[in-house]
Amino acid sequence: MNVAVIGNGGREHALARKCMKSSHAESVHVIPGNTGMLMDRALKIYPQWDGSFGQLGEYVRKQKIELIIVGNEAYLERGITDYFENVEGVRIFGPKREGAVLEFSKDFAKIFMKEYDIPTADFITFTDAEEACRHIESTAGPYVIKQDALALGKGVLVTSDRSEALQFMKDSFEVTQKVVLEEFLEGREFSLLAFVNGDYHNCMIPARDYKRAHDGDEGLNTGGMGSYAPVEYVYDEDLKEVERQIIRPTVEGLIDRNIEFCGILYFGLMKTSNGIKVIEYNTRFGDPEAEVLLESMESDLIEAVTATFEKRVYPLKWKEGVTVGVCLASKGYPRNYEKGCEVSIPKDLNCYSMAVEKNGSSYLTNGGRVLFVVKTARDKKEAKTRCYEDVATVHSDNLYFRKDIGL
Ligand code: AMP
Ligand code: GLY
Numbered sequence: 001m002n003v004a005v006i007g008n009g010g011r012e013h014a015l016a017r018k019c020m021k022s023s024h025a026e027s028v029h030v031i032p033g034n035t036g037m038l039m040d041r042a043l044k045i046y047p048q049w050d051g052s053f054g055q056l057g058e059y060v061r062k063q064k065i066e067l068i069i070v071g072n073e074a075y076l077e078r079g080i081t082d083y084f085e086n087v088e089g090v091r092i093f094g095p096k097r098e099g100a101v102l103e104f105s106k107d108f109a110k111i112f113m114k115e116y117d118i119p120t121a122d123f124i125t126f127t128d129a130e131e132a133c134r135h136i137e138s139t140a141g142p143y144v145i146k147q148d149a150l151a152l153g154k155g156v157l158v159t160s161d162r163s164e165a166l167q168f169m170k171d172s173f174e175v176t177q178k179v180v181l182e183e184f185l186e187g188r189e190f191s192l193l194a195f196v197n198g199d200y201h202n203c204m205i206p207a208r209d210y211k212r213a214h215d216g217d218e219g220l221n222t223g224g225m226g227s228y229a230p231v232e233y234v235y236d237e238d239l240k241e242v243e244r245q246i247i248r249p250t251v252e253g254l255i256d257r258n259i260e261f262c263g264i265l266y267f268g269l270m271k272t273s274n275g276i277k278v279i280e281y282n283t284r285f286g287d288p289e290a291e292v293l294l295e296s297m298e299s300d301l302i303e304a305v306t307a308t309f310e311k312r313v314y315p316l317k318w319k320e321g322v323t324v325g326v327c328l329a330s331k332g333y334p335r336n337y338e339k340g341c342e343v344s345i346p347k348d349l350n351c352y353s354m355a356v357e358k359n360g361s362s363y364l365t366n367g368g369r370v371l372f373v374v375k376t377a378r379d380k381k382e383a384k385t386r387c388y389e390d391v392a393t394v395h396s397d398n399l400y401f402r403k404d405i406g407l
Pocket of ligand 1: 144185189
């Protein structure tokens with residue numbers, strides 16, 4: 001079949017490359033994609049896409065695309081699945097707007113978890129900046145502040161500094177009408193992603209994301225600076241607890257509210273001394289978790305997706321060992337950074353283009369997170385060492401990366 005992946009980052013590159021490995025794929029398109037992805041010669045991109053569903057529909061028809069996998073959450077929020085649901089001959093993998101709300105409204109997600117007794121941090125939602133600031137003045141930190149909107153991982157601040165919290169709270173009301181203030185939780189984080197369709201779910205192995213910009217989890221929150229899977233501190237009994245206390249009540253809660261959900265449910269979790277709690281839901285693959293998980297996955301992605309549509313049992317198979325991935329980002333990211341800087345990437349490097357631009361036979365940077373290098377080896381230590389050896393073969397004066405991914 002002909003497949004299209006929607007989005008333009010490393011996650012979409014990983015989804016597309018994984019689809020290309022499937023015996024079920026005739027052609028694979030990334031829409032809009034980025035030109036760095038053309039390091040995979042057989043991939044097709046559609047950078048001319050104007051972002052409208054109408055133009056996308058025409059392309060889908062012309063290219064005889066039968067399966068659309070939505071990578072990026074922004075399109076889910078805009079209702080891409082609602083749009084394509086009734087287009088004959090096309091299956092779209094990703095929830096409709098009503099399901100994507102679990103991700104794009106932090107307030108909705110918190111109320112939902114409370115209603116179905118799903119463990120999560122306590123919270124208060126504010127609709128008034130002054131009231132929110134008064135609350136911060138009268139309580140001790142650390143403060144966890146979340147904007148009620150999609151923000152590419154940058155709409156959250158965790159800080160013990162009251163004046164920083166107050167400033168962020170004020171700034172947040174400039175971009176959203178609701179802001180959630182959460183109880184601060186302590187523990188180790190991991191991400192668990194599952195293929196979900198109604199009451200059907202098929203879990204992947206746990207992955208770890210490194211959200212902060214700098215080593216030792218210092219610096220600002222980013223979209224994710226590195227990842228590895230599986231995660232050694234998540235045991236079988238933890239997965240059973242997540243299944244019982246979190247995944248099952250979540251899918252049952254969606255059914256109870258008559259919310260259809262077919263796609264990926266991403267559980268951002270924290271192992272606390274009080275049990276495992278939900279930090280966030282996403283309604284699509286994580287980026288950079290996807291790059292690492294799809295690299296580790298031995299099973300055929302198109303088969304896993306088809307099994308999900310058909311609610312068929314499909315045991316996922318994984319490579320032996322551990323996969324580690326490191327993101328090379330533009331200096332200054334997640335704040336201001338330059339674009340159009342040269343980067344040299346060896347020909348056979350196992351990497352994904354997050355925002356690489358092809359410029360004749362060379363490459364330029366074209367975004368914040370630029371390149372993602374991955375390596376699988378028999379254990380984490382070896383995967384980490386070999387991944388960083390590969391990272392060292394990339395040359396650019398304008399990129400930085402964390403040196404502690406997989407520690
Ligand atoms: P989120 O976008 O909700 O996943 O938040 C981004 C990051 O902020 C998470 O990965 C955590 O590291 C941190 N964080 C979010 N919520 C909490 C919380 N309630 N307590 C402590 N840290 C949190
Ligand atoms: N890596 C976190 C996310 O995709 O939201």
